[in-house]
Amino acid sequence: MRTLTGIQPTGTLHLGNYFGAMRPAIEAQSRGECFYFIADYHSMTALFDPAARRKNTLGVALDWLACGLDPAKSVLWRQSDVPEVTELSWILGTLVPKGMLERATSYKDKVAKGIAPNFGLFAYPVLMAADILLYDVNVVPVGRDQKQHLEMARDMAVKFNVTYGETLVVPEPQIREDTAAVPGLDGQKMSKSYGNTIELFGDEKVLRKKIMGIVMDSRTPQEPKPDAEKNLAIQLLKVLAPAAGADAENRLRAGGLGYGDLKKALFETYWNYFSDARKRRAELAADPAHVEGILRDGAGRARAVASVVLKRARRACGLE
DSSP states (O other): OOEEEEOOOOOOOOOHHHIIIIIHHGGGGGTSSEEEEEEHHHHTOOOOOOHHHHHHHHHHHHHHHTTOOOOSSSSEEGGOTTTTTHHHHHHHHTTTOHHHHTOOHHHHHHHHTTOOOOOOOHHHHHHHHHHHHHTTTEEEEEOGGGGGHHHHHHHHHHHHHHHHOOOOOOOOOETTTSOOOOOOOHHHHHHGGGTOBBBBSSOOHHHHHHHOOOOOOOOTTSOOOOOOOGGGHHHHHHHOOOOHHHHHHHHHHHHEEEEHHHHHHHHHEEEEEEEEHHHHHHHHHOOHHHHHHHHHHHHHHHHHHHHHHHHHHHHHTTOO
């Protein structure tokens, strides 16, 4: 079984990226063949600073490797190092009804949030479909917010196969309902686009200030909180440490746990959770040439698969 996961280098990775995509994808290494790519083409819809894209791309690679991606078992590459993906995206795009893209909730949500619309943002689901279908992927771990895009990829594969004959593998989604959506500091879904993130490997003082700054209501520590499950710090703590989060929720509901102590517990749990990964990342960052070599090797392995699938698709639709 082959799985695939991609993350955009549009900024520093955060808890939502880790629990929604990275951790389940890394855990999958023990169950089958795993492909991971850094979606730098996708980042071009929102990031227009070349230096920042290069820096972020290296940062994403460091984050993946620090969190447990094993390049001896899996394949890691830059999306743009496999140009076959853009050709397959065009081929698929010729079969996609405009109405399908107009119904994409992610596009509508981003525009509603003030993100400037462009063709790349509008056609995001087509390039995402090409990312998946180019590698004969069986399973794609996704968060609930990406489920619609994966359904579109499945629809595109079926449409291609109906039009040109059985050619592309139709992938299945793998959704972890317990951690697929991580709340941000403002209560919305955690997202770089919304500026509400807790970074995986940020500065300790900055991150402590962020977490201690989570807004709470005015109830005193002694007051029972019957709605404790709605507390943002409780929700984040339950993502990081379910048992500790459940215990804190019970204490908050009964009364006696102060919000300050709750936020301190959240920070300490978060900081300790990534302690080992933080050390590994520092070691990797000291040898960027080694990381670049991993990406180059991964691109070669990815292209070995992609070239076969693209040739199959080209032949099916009459380009060869």
